[in-house]
Amino acid sequence: MTATVTEPRADARPAPVLHGYRFELVKLLSQWRIRLLLLACWIAPAAFVAAVSLQSSLPADTVFGRWMNATGWAGSLVVLDFSCSWALPLLTALVAGDVFAVEDRLGTWRHLLVAVRSPRRIFVAKTLASLTVILLLVAGLAASGIAGGLAAVGDRPLAGLDGHLLGPADAAGTVLLAWACVLAPTLAFAAVGLLGSVALGRSPMGLLMPALLAFALQLAQLLPLPVAVQLAMPSHAFLAWRGLFTSPAQSGPLLLGLAVSLVWAVVATALAYRLFLRRDFTDLTYDGSGRQVLVTAVLPLAALVAVTIGVIGTATPATGSGIDKGKLQDSLATAYAHLYRLQTQELHRPEVTEAQLQATASCDKGGSLVEDEGAGNDWRCVVSWRLPGATAVGNAIYQLDVTADGRYVADGDGPKEVNGYFQVRTPNGDAPNPLWQFDGNVDLLAASTQKD
Amino acid sequence: MEEAPAVRARGITKSFGDVVALDGVDLDVTSGQVHGLVGPNGAGKTTLLGLLLGLAVADSGRLEILGTPVGRTLAVPDGVAGFVDGPGLYPSLTARQNLSALAALRRYDAGRTSGVDEALEQVGLTDVADDRVRGFSLGMRQRLGLAAALLTTPRLLVLDEPANGLDPAGKHHVHRVITELAANGTAVVLSSHRMDDLAALCSDVTILATGRVVFSGPLSKLAAESGELDYRLLTSDPAAAHRLAAETPGLRVVPGRDPGQRTDAAVVVRGPVEALDDLVVRLVGAGVALRELGPVVTPLEAAFLALTGTGTVSARNDQEDPR
Ligand SMILES: Nc1ncnc2c1ncn2[C@@H]1O[C@H](COP(=O)(O)OP(=O)(O)OP(=O)(O)O)[C@@H](O)[C@H]1O
Ligand SMILES: [Mg+2]
Numbered sequence: 001m002t003a004t005v006t007e008p009r010a011d012a013r014p015a016p017v018l019h020g021y022r023f024e025l026v027k028l029l030s031q032w033r034i035r036l037l038l039l040a041c042w043i044a045p046a047a048f049v050a051a052v053s054l055q056s057s058l059p060a061d062t063v064f065g066r067w068m069n070a071t072g073w074a075g076s077l078v079v080l081d082f083s084c085s086w087a088l089p090l091l092t093a094l095v096a097g098d099v100f101a102v103e104d105r106l107g108t109w110r111h112l113l114v115a116v117r118s119p120r121r122i123f124v125a126k127t128l129a130s131l132t133v134i135l136l137l138v139a140g141l142a143a144s145g146i147a148g149g150l151a152a153v154g155d156r157p158l159a160g161l162d163g164h165l166l167g168p169a170d171a172a173g174t175v176l177l178a179w180a181c182v183l184a185p186t187l188a189f190a191a192v193g194l195l196g197s198v199a200l201g202r203s204p205m206g207l208l209m210p211a212l213l214a215f216a217l218q219l220a221q222l223l224p225l226p227v228a229v230q231l232a233m234p235s236h237a238f239l240a241w242r243g244l245f246t247s248p249a250q251s252g253p254l255l256l257g258l259a260v261s262l263v264w265a266v267v268a269t270a271l272a273y274r275l276f277l278r279r280d281f282t283d284l285t286y287d288g289s290g291r292q293v294l295v296t297a298v299l300p301l302a303a304l305v306a307v308t309i310g311v312i313g314t315a316t317p318a319t320g321s322g323i324d325k326g327k328l329q330d331s332l333a334t335a336y337a338h339l340y341r342l343q344t345q346e347l348h349r350p351e352v353t354e355a356q357l358q359a360t361a362s363c364d365k366g367g368s369l370v371e372d373e374g375a376g377n378d379w380r381c382v383v384s385w386r387l388p389g390a391t392a393v394g395n396a397i398y399q400l401d402v403t404a405d406g407r408y409v410a411d412g413d414g415p416k417e418v419n420g421y422f423q424v425r426t427p428n429g430d431a432p433n434p435l436w437q438f439d440g441n442v443d444l445l446a447a448s449t450q451k452d
Numbered sequence: 453m454e455e456a457p458a459v460r461a462r463g464i465t466k467s468f469g470d471v472v473a474l475d476g477v478d479l480d481v482t483s484g485q486v487h488g489l490v491g492p493n494g495a496g497k498t499t500l501l502g503l504l505l506g507l508a509v510a511d512s513g514r515l516e517i518l519g520t521p522v523g524r525t526l527a528v529p530d531g532v533a534g535f536v537d538g539p540g541l542y543p544s545l546t547a548r549q550n551l552s553a554l555a556a557l558r559r560y561d562a563g564r565t566s567g568v569d570e571a572l573e574q575v576g577l578t579d580v581a582d583d584r585v586r587g588f589s590l591g592m593r594q595r596l597g598l599a600a601a602l603l604t605t606p607r608l609l610v611l612d613e614p615a616n617g618l619d620p621a622g623k624h625h626v627h628r629v630i631t632e633l634a635a636n637g638t639a640v641v642l643s644s645h646r647m648d649d650l651a652a653l654c655s656d657v658t659i660l661a662t663g664r665v666v667f668s669g670p671l672s673k674l675a676a677e678s679g680e681l682d683y684r685l686l687t688s689d690p691a692a693a694h695r696l697a698a699e700t701p702g703l704r705v706v707p708g709r710d711p712g713q714r715t716d717a718a719v720v721v722r723g724p725v726e727a728l729d730d731l732v733v734r735l736v737g738a739g740v741a742l743r744e745l746g747p748v749v750t751p752l753e754a755a756f757l758a759l760t761g762t763g764t765v766s767a768r769n770d771q772e773d774p775r
Contacts, residue, residue, distance in 0.1 A: 014526075015557040015558065019556050019557050020557065022556065023553045023556065023557055026545070026549065026553060027542055027544070027545065027553075030542070030544040030545050030549070031544050032544075106540070106541075106542065106543065107537070107538065107540065108540035108541070108542065109540075110502070110505070110507050110535070110536060110537070110540060111535060111539065111540020111541075112540065113507060113526060114505055114506070114507065114526075114533075114534075114535075115554055115557045115558060116557055117506075117526045118526065119526075
């Protein structure tokens with residue numbers, strides 16, 4: 001091993017990938033931007049969760065937000081939901097979107113090539129190093145949010161998106177699994193960042209590529225797109241993790257979302273790799289391949305979307321918006337029964353089981369003139385249930401605001417003593433009536449259960 | 453074993469689109485030689501040095517480096533070090549970190565930091581070893597770039613304008629390092645726009661103009677090729693010196709272009725060295741004291757200007773214009 005130092009080799013071998021990787025990591029971690037990001041990711045979520053959990057006004061428009069002072073696990077999920085919409089795309093943009101471009105800005109390509117002697121290895125080292133930093137950032141977000149919640153509120157059971165209670169161990173496992181799942185779309189965005197960084201050189205557009213993509217996808221989510229199109233987006237897994245919090249888990253959209261994300265990650269990385277090996281490093285004025293980017297980067301990804309839509313459209317039962325009357329009725333009735341049981345316990349009434357309640361729901365969207373299908377805030381449902389020993393059937397009315405991604409917020413509309421706003425004394429302090437307002441999630445991919 | 457030349461290039465041609473950066477360039481550098489590369493801006497110096505580092509390949513021609521034919525990019529043998537267009541340094545790392553990272557990449561034992569410290573000391577940067585490169589001046593960067601090249605104990609060192617931005621102390625360090633390396637058998641190829649630096653450092657020079665070699669060989673030969681030079685004389689009696697110079701056969705008094713020059717009482721003459729010797733004898737004979745005598749431009753500079761056809765200072769000698 002040591003003898004090779006004195007013995008000159010005829011043809012210099014490239015530097016080992018491990019050395020290149022370490023060098024790239026040192027370079028990344030020496031940047032103030034990255035250090036600040038790391039610090040923020042490891043501290044800010046804890047501070048945010050701890051501060052918000054101890055307040056009375058909670059971020060109820062984020063899933064699990066309304067449970068933040070009931071259990072420490074909800075805080076991390078609020079952080080997760082927020083990260084999925086903005087933080088993760090931006091983090092990947094700032095890290096992966098710059099690893100290649102930074103050498104263009106510093107004019108160090110030639111230096112690096114002479115030192116490493118293999119563009120392939122440079123690519124691998126840079127990709128792995130940025131991946132490592134991104135993993136560190138995501139781990140920070142997850143750990144910090146969990147730590148903040150557990151410290152401020154404690155390790156208590158978590159109500160899922162269908163109202164069923166997850167015991168502390170279950171909650172912990174599912175929260176960690178959810179964070180693990182969003183790594184896939186994060187990798188997809190990171191790969192797009194790499195592609196932007198390679199394709200656009202020192203122009204800041206490369207840095208913006210994942211952020212722009214995230215923005216475009218966010219806009220698309222607001223539109224009532226067919227479910228096949230929604231599921232074909234690389235960002236769908238950023239939403240689909242919510243399906244882990246129902247029983248049984250809504251694994252269809254999640255698995256599909258993970259697969260689509262991973263395909264994106266692989267395809268975008270491969271495109272970046274091809275583009276990188278083709279570029280001319282002797283040209284110092286390289287400002288990206290300009291119009292070529294369209295052909296080598298954007299078009300293949302657009303084609304990928306088209307193919308994915310086609311595959312999902314034909315290979316899965318996904319049709320229309322994926323949201324219909326039957327699915328909503330089932331979901332609402334299930335959630336109602338679980339939460340009714342929770343309310344009974346909190347009010348110290350005699351125990352009932354979900355089976356005894358026999359809850360059913362009947363929903364209608366926008367009156368008789370509108371088709372009962374799709375997202376909207378004009379869904380109105382009546383839940384009926386029975387109490388053991390009583391002959392009368394209870395009825396409760398809910399207004400549902402359903403978004404295109406399958407999430408809905410049910411808002412109790414009477415009778416007041418069932419689903420109105422009042423405080424309930426729980427062992428952990430006062431909390432709003434669990435039947436007053438709650439979140440739910442319908443499985444966009446499930447076969448329709450509509451019977452009529 | 454017969455030692456192969458450090459660089460052997462034959463008929464190297466390299467174009468960038470329509471621009472012919474190198475046009476049939478030959479270059480020979482033996483080990484232990486400091487070889488200067490000069491030429492006007494855009495002559496192709498950086499392009500040629502880039503080929504030596506393996507950053508690009510020639511469109512045609514043969515290139516052998518340290519005895520190994522080079523056919524594709526980044527395939528130059530071990531033992532070649534250097535930089536073109538400025539040293540590549542990472543501003544967020546310290547000087548020491550920059551060097552250690554490089555040493556690790558080139559598989560030199562990263563734990564053995566003495567190499568790094570030695571290199572830093574050789575270029576006189578020990579005091580700022582743990583400062584971030586962000587705050588370094590141009591000259592400090594150049595020196596650090598040289599230190600980076602030293603880490604790998606090169607047998608061929610390629611430097612693009614290493615004297616750029618150096619203060620006298622920095623220049624001293626760099627010159628000493630280069631001279632020492634050459635004394636130990638390393639071949640050094642460097643480009644520069646500073647003729648005095650080249651004259652002080654190089655044994656051989658190659659002059660490029662628009663991608664073609666217009667001269668290649670030892671410095672002494674170049675000085676001879678430069679033909680008649682302008683010399684500046686400072687005497688105790690300018691008027692007498694002026695008259696004596698005009699009377700000396702073979703010498704011509706060059707009229708002062710700059711009226712300001714008249715006041716320092718210098719006389720500028722042009723002619724062969726023998727005629728100049730004659731003038732000195734005459735001056736002394738006439739009781740005129742000679743205080744200073746020297747060429748207005750160095751022979752190298754004169755040759756450069758003449759060969760590249762860029763200057764007019766003393767370029768109107770009998771050299772053919774390369775264009
Ligand atoms: N990557 C490139 N793409 C296009 N043209 C190039 C490229 N590199 C060099 N050239 C052209 O090749 C010619 C030689 O350039 P080069 O940089 O080698 O000159 P130089 O002698 O180093 O000049 P200077 O003294 O200014 O550093 C110039 O006309 C330049 O425009
Ligand atoms: Mg140059």
